[in-house]
Amino acid sequence: AQSVTQLGSHVSVSEGALVLLRCNYSSSVPPYLFWYVQYPNQGLQLLLKYTTGATLVKGINGFEAEFKKSETSFHLTKPSAHMSDAAEYFCAVSATGRRALTFGSGTRLQVQP
Amino acid sequence: IAGITQAPTSQILAAGRRMTLRCTQDMRHNAMYWYRQDLGLGLRLIHYSNTAGTTGKGEVPDGYSVSRANTDDFPLTLASAVPSQTSVYFCASKPTDLDSPLHFGNGTRLTVT
Numbered sequence: 001a002q003s004v005t006q007l008g009s010h011v012s013v014s015e016g017a018l019v020l021l022r023c024n025y026s027s028s029v030p031p032y033l034f035w036y037v038q039y040p041n042q043g044l045q046l047l048l049k050y051t052t053g054a055t056l057v058k059g060i061n062g063f064e065a066e067f068k069k070s071e072t073s074f075h076l077t078k079p080s081a082h083m084s085d086a087a088e089y090f091c092a093v094s095a096t097g098r099r100a101l102t103f104g105s106g107t108r109l110q111v112q113p
Numbered sequence: 114i115a116g117i118t119q120a121p122t123s124q125i126l127a128a129g130r131r132m133t134l135r136c137t138q139d140m141r142h143n144a145m146y147w148y149r150q151d152l153g154l155g156l157r158l159i160h161y162s163n164t165a166g167t168t169g170k171g172e173v174p175d176g177y178s179v180s181r182a183n184t185d186d187f188p189l190t191l192a193s194a195v196p197s198q199t200s201v202y203f204c205a206s207k208p209t210d211l212d213s214p215l216h217f218g219n220g221t222r223l224t225v226t
Binding site (some may be wrong): 009034037041043044045046049051052053061088090096098100101102103104105106 | 117148154155156157158161171172174181203205211214215217218219220224
């Protein structure tokens with residue numbers, strides 16, 4: 001079985017502040033982990049992924065995430081928020097990449113000027 | 114431009130009517146998926162197909178059917194629509210290699226009245 005929990009359905013930060021979006025997963029086998037971003041009225045775009053190897057992964061638009069097996073977490077961070085980062089963010093897991101992705105419920109990020 | 118095309122982009126449908134959502138990809142991806150997106154629930158898998166000629170049930174398959182006659186097309190049919198099927202529907206695809214991410218279409222917004 002696999003599942004994802006995203007803590008916080010809404011996160012608000014000031015422009016230039018640190019962005020931290022939390023994701024915890026459950027998987028009985030090694031997980032492949034993904035973060036996707038969705039802008040209004042659009043499909044989902046891949047931000048970054050972890051499959052194997054280095055546990056700190058860097059993605060597009062300055063985002064990065066760290067896979068922590070002991071904490072079953074894959075939190076998304078960005079040092080300095082930009083207005084254009086306002087969107088909904090989804091964490092997703094696939095057991096060894098062989099199963100369809102299971103998504104979290106999403107976190108809507110607001111960036112205040 | 115390579116990608117996934119979904120049609121229609123939006124539809125209002127009377128309850129009890131039959132509806133087929135279309136999905137076509139030109140990337141020659143083997144695997145295709147249908148997800149529905151509902152507020153607070155994230156994306157939930159309806160049906161999937163690992164390769165042409167095969168399909169499988171996801172997390173919320175009831176009331177939906179799919180077919181995969183060829184690699185490119187993966188239509189989703191609602192045999193008799195009900196208001197609880199009001200949602201945004203996303204088609205996605207991915208190649209065979211395990212660590213490849215999903216590619217998403219722009220979605221179909223369906224309202225069942």
